[in-house]
Amino acid sequence: MSDLSPQTATLGADIRALRKARGLTLSDIAARLNRSVGWLSQVERDLSEPSISDLRQIAQCLGVPMSMLFAHSNVPADEQGYVVRAGARRPMGSGEEGLIEELLSPDLTDDFEMVHSTFAPQSRMQTPANRPTQEVGYMISGQLDLVIGGHAFTVGPGDSFRIRHEPYQWANPYDAPAVAVWVIAPPVY
Missing domain, CATH: 1.10.260.40 (lambda repressor-like DNA-binding domains)
Known part of the structure; x- marks a missing residue:
């Protein structure tokens, strides 16, 4: 252990x-x-x-x-490695494509990471990704169009999806933000 x-x-x-x-x-x-x-x-x-x-x-x-x-020093010592406060999540990525991501995991030392993703309205992934990971996403709000391994899906609140070592792409052509929580193994951020 x-x-x-x-x-x-x-x-x-x-x-x-x-x-x-x-x-x-x-x-x-x-x-x-x-x-x-x-x-x-x-x-x-x-x-x-x-x-x-x-x-x-x-x-x-x-x-x-x-x-x-960054962001290790602002965590109270008794919470470090255990708790991530809503206002203390580490941002990931540039947000250029309309995707804002924050790390929900306390650090990157586990076999997986949890990520909070907000997809801006009218945004889309410019280039399909194909990572050597297994990922599961859970939609909290909004809708998201996905292409996973050549299969097209539209997912909404309460829906979940899985990506296993296959090309994928996302788009939010809708007028509301889409919010999802992802579990990714191994950690990639």
Whole structure:
């Protein structure tokens, strides 16, 4: 059984989880950063604190927005690793396509992550995605048009859907926002 102590919800633990989820070694990332493996190992063990420039490069190497590597310090110590308050969710992505996502999981150290997604009215995913993940979404409000593995669906409040290692695309051609909660394994953000 994994260690569920509050100390696991750290910047270093999240960097390690993201690196491993992408199948990258310490050497792979260190080489891309032009840093030593020892330095990166210390960052992952929270023994060394990366600069903002380092964080920007690490986020780029891991394919995540830099905001994913922040927001650990504002969590009360007794809640860290256990509770995520509504106003303290970590934002993910740029929102350019009309999708605003927030991490519901306390950190990225589990075998999965939970994400709150809001799809703006009249928005759509520009390029289909095909991630090496298993995902389940649950619609809270609004409607969403999905194409999963070549099959088209429209889902609404109370509906759920699954994506398993197959191409998918979403669109919200409607006049109201659509809100969904996703469970994604392994963590990708």
